Amino acid sequence: MNTILNIIASSIRMSIPLGYASIAGAISEFSGIVALGLEGFMTIGAFSGVLGAYYFGNAWIGVLTAGAVGALYALIFGVFCIKYQSNQVVAGVGMNIIAEGLVYVLMIGIFGSKGKSEMVDSLSVIHIPVIKDIPVLNVLLSGYSGLAYLLAAVAVLSWVVIYKMPVGIRLRATGINDKVVDSLGLRSNLIKYISVMVCGALSALGGVFLSLSQLNFYSKDMVAGRGYIALAIFVFAKKNPMYCVWISVLFGLTETIQLRMQAFPIPTQFLSMIPYLCTLLMLLFAAKNFKIRRKEHV
C-alpha cells in the first residue's frame, strides 16, 4: 500500500514540468501558434531560474525570473510567427537551438563550466497543515514543492478562462479564424502575443521545476526532450488543461517506473527510452485533429 502511494506521489512530482509545458503549449495552440519552441522555453526557464536564485539568493525570486525571461523569450518567437509570419515549425526549432547555445555560452561565462552550474537555493517542500496528519492523503496531497500547488491552480484557472470566460472564447476563435476575430473589432494579434507570452512563462516554470525543485542547480541537457513530449501530451489531451495534467501524471508514472526499475538488471538506456516510446504510442492513438498549419513557404 505504501509503495503504491509513494509511486503515485512520485509520478505527480515527475509530471509537473510536463504539466506546465503541455498547458503552455495548449494555450499557444489555441491561439493558432504551434509552440514548437517549448523545449527552448523550458531550457531558458531552467537556466534563468538558477541565475535568479544565484544572484538574489532566493529560489522564489529565481522562479519569478524564469517566468519573466521565459515570457520575453517567447515574445521573440511570437514576433517572428505573428508579425513576420515565419514558418512556425522552423522558427520553433530555431528558438530551441538558440536557447541551447545561449545557455551553453552563459554557463561558461557565469559558472565557468558547461556541465553543471553552482548549487543555489532550492524550493522547499510545503506540508499542508491539516492534511499532513491524515494517513493516506498526507502522501498524496501534501509534501510537494510550491510549484506543484501552483500548477494545480494554473490548470483550474486556465480551464475556467479558456472554456468559461469571454476571453477564452476569443482565444479559441483566434485559433480557428483570426480574420473573423479581427472583423469583430478585436485585435487577434494582441491575443496571439499574450497567449505566446503566457506559454513562454508557463513552460519556463516547468523548466524551473527541474532545476530548482528536483535539483538545486542547472545541468546540461536537463530538459531532455520534455518540451517535445509536452507537444504530444496536449495533442492527446485535445488542448484541455485538465486532461493535460492527468496525462502528464501518466507520463510521470513512466518516469517513476523507469527510476524504480533501475534495481533490475535491465540496461539503463532501455529504461530511459520508456517515456519516448510511450509518446510514440500515444501519438498513434492521438486524435486526428492536430495539423500543423503549413505556410506555403518551405
Add this chain to the structure above:
Amino acid sequence: MRIKRTLGKLSIPLLSILIAMLAGSAVILVCGYSPGAAYSSLLRGAFGSFRSCMGTFEKCVPLIFCGLAAMAAFKSGIFNIGLEGQVVVGAIAYILTGLKIQFLPLPLHVLVCSIFAMLAGGLWAMIAGAMKVYCRANEVVSTIMLNYIALNLAEYLFSGPFMAEGTIPQSEALETSKLLLPVWEGSKITWAFVIACSMILFMGIFYRYTVTGYNMIAAGDNYKAAEAGGIRMNQTRLLSMAMSGGIAGIAGGLLVAATYGRYVIGMSSGYGFDGMAIAVLGQNSAAGVFLSSILFGGLRTGSLSMAMFEGIPSELVSILQGLIILTVSAPLLIKSFRIKSRGKKQ
C-alpha cells in the same frame, strides 16, 4: 533575366545571414567578447588558409548529406526533424556490418556498408512516415522521439555489447574505413566529398527531370491539387520520408567511415538540426544545400579556432545557426528590409 532571378533567390539567404550576424554580434557583446575579433577569427579559421579550407571541406561532407536529407522531406511537405536519429541508426548499421565483413576489398566494403546504413536510416524514418500516413501522427514529434530512442540505443550498444576495450564508450575501430583516401596527395578532399557532390547533382536532376521527383514536389506544394492530379499521396510521402532517412543514414555511415573510423558516442550531435538549417537556408534547392553546407562546415571549423585563439566558446556558433534558421524562416522580415531600403533610395 536569369541572373536577376538567381540574385533574387540569393538575396533572402544572404540577408538573413547578415541579420543573424548582426543579432549574433549583440549576443557576443553581451557575453563580453568583441564581435569583430570573433567574426574575423571565425572567418580565418574557416577559410583563411589552404589547410583550414580543407578542414571545412572535410567537415561539410556529412552536412551535405544531412542537408539533402532534410530537403528530401521538406520538398514533399514533411518536417523530418529526426535526422539525427536516422544518422545514428545509419552509423550503427555501418559500423556493425563493417566490422563483420572486414575481409571484403575496400570499395566493395564501403559500398555494402553504405547500403546497409542507407537501409537502416530509411527504415527508421519510415516508422515516422508510416505513422504519419496511416495514423496521421504528427511527424515533428514522432521523429524527435525516434531521435532519443536511437541515441539511447547507440549508447547501449557501444557502452555494452559492442564496446571497444578501454574506458571510452565507442565501438572497435574499422580497419579499412580510414582508407577513404584523399583524391590527391596532401589534400583533405576525400572521395567522400566527391560522393557528396555527385549526390548533390543526382538530387538536382532527380527533382528536375524525373516523374517521382515531380510528384514529390507537387505533394509538398499543394497536396490537394496533387491528389486531384492523381498523385498517390501516401505512397509519395512514404517514399520521400524513406529517401530522407536513407540519405541521413548514409551521412551517418560516412561519419563513421571518413571522419571517425568508428562509432563514438556523441559524434552525431547537432547534425540533424544543422541539416534542417542547411535545407532551409539553401531554399530547398540542391545547389543551395551545397553552398550552405560549406557555410555550416566553415562555421564548425571556424568555431574551433575561435575557441582556441580568442577563448570564445565554440557554442556561440550554435546561437548563430539558430538565428540564421529563425531569420530564414521569416520571409516577411527580409521583405520588410528590402522595401525599406527601396523606399530610401527613392
